[in-house]
Amino acid sequence: MYLLKNFLKFLIFSLIFISSLVKADENSITKEKIKKFYNSVVSIDSKIREEARTSKSLGTIRQGSGVIIDEYNILTIGYIVIEAHEIMIGLPNGKQIPGKLTGYDHSSGFGIVSPIIKTKLTPLEIGNSNDVDLDDTLLILPSPQKGIGSMAKMVSRRPFVGWWEYFLEKPIYTLPMNQSWAGAPLISSNGQILGVGSLFVQDAAFPGTFSPGNMFVPINLLKPILNDLIKYGRRKKDVKPYIGISTNDSSGKVIITRVSKKGPAEKSGLKKNDIIKAVNGKAVNTVQMFYKTIWSSGNYGVEIDFEIIRNEKDLSFKVKSVDRMDYLIKNKSY
Numbered sequence: 001m002y003l004l005k006n007f008l009k010f011l012i013f014s015l016i017f018i019s020s021l022v023k024a025d026e027n028s029i030t031k032e033k034i035k036k037f038y039n040s041v042v043s044i045d046s047k048i049r050e051e052a053r054t055s056k057s058l059g060t061i062r063q064g065s066g067v068i069i070d071e072y073n074i075l076t077i078g079y080i081v082i083e084a085h086e087i088m089i090g091l092p093n094g095k096q097i098p099g100k101l102t103g104y105d106h107s108s109g110f111g112i113v114s115p116i117i118k119t120k121l122t123p124l125e126i127g128n129s130n131d132v133d134l135d136d137t138l139l140i141l142p143s144p145q146k147g148i149g150s151m152a153k154m155v156s157r158r159p160f161v162g163w164w165e166y167f168l169e170k171p172i173y174t175l176p177m178n179q180s181w182a183g184a185p186l187i188s189s190n191g192q193i194l195g196v197g198s199l200f201v202q203d204a205a206f207p208g209t210f211s212p213g214n215m216f217v218p219i220n221l222l223k224p225i226l227n228d229l230i231k232y233g234r235r236k237k238d239v240k241p242y243i244g245i246s247t248n249d250s251s252g253k254v255i256i257t258r259v260s261k262k263g264p265a266e267k268s269g270l271k272k273n274d275i276i277k278a279v280n281g282k283a284v285n286t287v288q289m290f291y292k293t294i295w296s297s298g299n300y301g302v303e304i305d306f307e308i309i310r311n312e313k314d315l316s317f318k319v320k321s322v323d324r325m326d327y328l329i330k331n332k333s334y
Contacts, residue, residue, distance in 0.1 A: 028137070028189040028190070029137060029139070029151070029189050033189075033191065034139070034141075034149070036191070037124065037139065037141060037187055037191050038092055038141065038144065038149075039092050039122045040067055040068040040092070040121075040122050040123055040124040041065060041066070041067055041068075041092065041141050041142070041143050041144075041184075041185065042065065042066050042067075042068065042074055042089050042090055042091055042092065042143055043063070043064075043065055043066075043089070043090030043143035043145040043146050044063065044064055044065060044066050044074075044076055044080055044081065044087065044088070044089060044090070044099070044113060044143075044183060045061075045062075045063045045087070045088045045090070046061075046062045046063070046080055046081050046084035046086065046087050046088075047060060047061060047084060047085060047086040047087075048060045048061075048062065048083050048084050048085065049083070049085050049329070051329075052083040052328075052329050053083060053260065053261075053327060053328050053329060054079070054082060054083050054328070055083075057164075058079050058082075062079070062080045062081070062084075063080065063146060063182070064076060064077065064080040064142070064146060064180075064182030064183035064184070064197075065141075065142040065143040065146050065147075065180070065182065065183040065184045065185070065197075066089070066113060066143075066183050066185075067124060067141075067185035067187075067193055067196070068121045068122060068123045068124065069123050069124070069126060069193065069226075070121070070123050071120075071121050071123065072114055072115075072121065073102060073112050073113070073114050073121075073230060074089065074099070074112070074113045074114065074115075074121070075110060075111075075112060075185075075193070075196060075222065076110075076111045076112075076113055076183035076196065077109055077110070077111060077182055077183045077196050077197060077198050077217065078104045078105065078106070078109050078110055078111035079109070079111075079182075080111065080182060080183050081101050081104070081111045081113055082101070082104050082111065082328060083328055083329045084101055086098075087099040087100060087101065087113060089113065089115055090143060090145050091119070092122075097115050097116070097117055097119055098115070098116045098117065099113045099114060099115050099116060100113070100114055100116055101113060101233075102114045102229065102230060102233065103228075103229030103230055103232070103233045103234060104229070104233070104234065104325070104328075105225055105229060105234065105235050106165075106166070106240075106242070106324045106325070107166075107221075107235065107238070107240055108168075108217055108221040108222065108225070109166065109168075109196075109198055109217050110196065110217060110221070110222055110225075110229070112226075112229050112230060124185070124187065124191055124192065124193050125191065125192050125193065126192065126193050126219055126222070126223070127188055127192025127193055127194050127219060128192075128194075128219075128220065129172065129194045129195055129218035129219045129220045129221075130218075130220055132154050132172060132188075132194055133154070134153065134154055134155070135153070136153065136154065136188065136189070137151060137153065137189055138151070138152045138153060138154065138174065138186055138187065138188060138189075138194065139151060139152070139186070139187040139188075139189070140152050140174065140178040140181065140184050140185075140186055140187075140197065140214065141184060141185055141187055142178065142180035142181070142182075142183075142184035142197070143184075146180045146182075146184075147178065147179060147180020147184070148178075148180065149178075150176065150178045152174040152175060152176060152178065152186075152213075152214075153174060153175060154172050154173065154174055155173055155174060155175045155204055155205045155211070155213065156173045156204065156205060156206065157170045157171065157172060157173065158170070158171075158173070158207070159171075159288065160199075160215060161286075161287050161288045161291070163246045163247055163248060163257065163287065164246055165240075165242060165243060165244075165245070165246075165291065165324075167288060167291050167292075168217065168218075168221075170218065171195075171198070171215050171216060171217060171218060172186065172194065172195050172215070172216040172218055173201065173204040173205070173213055173214070173215055173216075174186065174204060174213050174214050174215075174216065175204050175205060175211060175212075175213040176212075176213065177200060177204075177212045177213050177214055178197070178214055179200075181197035181198070181199065181200060181214045182197055182198075183196060183197060184196070184197040185197070186216045193219050194216070194218070194219050195216030195217055195218050195219050196216060196217050196219070197214055197215075197216055198214075198215050198216060198217050199214065199215040200212070200213075200214060200215075201213055201214065201215050225237075233325075234323075234325045238299070239299050239300045239323050240294075240295045240299075240300065240324075241294055241295065241297060241298070241299065241300045241301070241302050241304065241321030241322070242263075242264065242300060242321055242322050242323060242324035242327060243263070243264055243265050243294065243304070243319055243321055244259065244260035244263020244264050244265045244266065244322075244327065245258065245259050245260065245263075245265045245270060246258035246259075246260075247276070247287050247290060248287070249285065249286045249287045249290075252285065253275050253276075253285060254275070254276040254284050254285060254286065254287055254289075254290050255273065255274070255275055255276070256270060256271065256272055256273065256274045256275075256276065256308075257272065257273075258272060259271060259272055260327075263322075263327060264319050264320055264321055264322055264327075265319055268306075268317050268318060268319040268320070269317050270306065270308065270317055270319065271310065273310075274308040274309070274310050274315075275308060275309040275310075276290060276306060276307075276308055277307045277308060277309055277314070278305075278306075278307040279293045279294055279304060279305065279306060279307075280293060280297060280304060280305050281305065281307075294321075297321075300321050300322055300323040300324075301320070301321060301322070301323075302320075302321055303318050303319070303320045303321070304318070304319050304320075304321055305317075305318055306318070306319060
């Protein structure tokens with residue numbers, strides 16, 4: 001009964017929300033404008049080798065969308081292309097061309113892909129994701145080869161904590177949900193890129209409230225690292241230490257749910273189901289607190305002290321962190 005009531009509330013909310021979108025600012029979003037925007041949206045298909053670090057968690061066949069940001073480069077969400085040995089780009093005219101992974105950033109989640117052969121690309125302008133208001137009408141535009149575009153609105157901005165050593169301070173949450181979110185650009189009514197689609201979330205509007213929507217990585221996170229990604233394939237500053245574990249705090253404790261094979265944590269002796277009591281002498285009881293404590297230790301390469309509970313026994317470990325890019329299988333262009 002509780003679930004049914006919540007679903008009915010969400011259904012009523014959605015109907016009101018969607019009807020407001022249909023009426024919103026119809027003069028500013030025309031078919032001609034949308035057609036023009038689509039000239040900068042591409043499809044991306046990647047193949048990853050079985051031995052890749054991310055093959056089990058993300059699969060060996062990945063697909064999504066990307067948006068052209070200059071005459072040489074395409075922005076997408078990184079999990080589509082990281083460790084890829086083959087990338088195909090589907091241009092707006094339907095032509096398929098080979099691409100390469102030019103850059104990847106784990107902290108933001110962004111990936112940069114570039115055509116291998118000379119190709120004319122029509123970019124969209126990079127906007128300011130700090131200027132998005134709750135009443136702005138936005139566009140989610142996956143490649144037509146991957147899904148259908150839709151109108152949306154931002155409904156919240158709050159932290160996102162991912163179990164894969166990933167944290168965003170203020171991502172953009174939108175409603176209604178677009179099912180082809182992966183790598184799809186979030187675009188303003190005047191054609192500026194505001195974010196890139198990362199995830200489906202069940203509680204876009206409010207934490208713990210049934211409101212299926214999408215989470216977008218804000219475009220402003222790209223600006224300070226874009227030149228590094230294009231030139232070096234990775235960020236060169238503020239490289240966070242990587243441990244190689246997945247964690248969960250739903251029980252009120254930070255529990256290791258997975259240890260990456262041959263990663264720093266495994267080499268140091270940490271195991272699945274270990275309970276993390278403290279990091280560098282500081283008690284931690286949420287994944288967010290755990291990340292912030294590790295990342296405040298310094299850049300990658302720093303040694304981190306872990307106090308854990310295993311089979312009701314207190315144990316201590318020292319884990320030497322790494323740059324996650326050095327752990328992954330890298331593109332030949334790096």
